[in-house]
Amino acid sequence: MLGIHGKIAAVDFDICIADGICIDVCPTNVFEWMDTPGTNPHKLYPDLPPLNSERKADPIRENDCIFCMACETQCPVQAIKIIQP
Numbered sequence: 001m002l003g004i005h006g007k008i009a010a011v012d013f014d015i016c017i018a019d020g021i022c023i024d025v026c027p028t029n030v031f032e033w034m035d036t037p038g039t040n041p042h043k044l045y046p047d048l049p050p051l052n053s054e055r056k057a058d059p060i061r062e063n064d065c066i067f068c069m070a071c072e073t074q075c076p077v078q079a080i081k082i083i084q085p
Contacts, residue, residue, distance in 0.1 A: 002039060006059035009071065009082055015045055016079040018052045022071035030065050034058035048077055 002013035009030050011022075023031045033055045040051055059065075065082065072080045 002036065002056070005056070006062045007083065008085065009059035009062040009065050009080065011057055011059055012079045012081075013039070013056045015048060015077050016056045017049055017077055018055050018057070019049075019076065020052070020057065021074045021076070022057045022080055025070040025074050027068060027070070028061070028064040028066055030059050030061050031057040031071070032060045034060075 004010050004012050011031075013036065020033075023033070034057075035054065036056050037054050039054055039056075067082055067084055069082055072078075072082045
């Protein structure tokens, strides 16, 4: 549906539950909220934890990523994959 956003800090918008933990733990502010109205990953993945909002953490500043892996490690649904160039 929404696919993966980003190539360094790749976020799978189809399974993101919008809990914002990646935004909270990122020391370089790679992520920013992006409105995605009408999207609900539970239609495809009913076993996911509850959806928090219809916003997703967009890796808008992924070039600032320092590869600390905090976002990937803390994401409760493994919606983030850090890929070093």
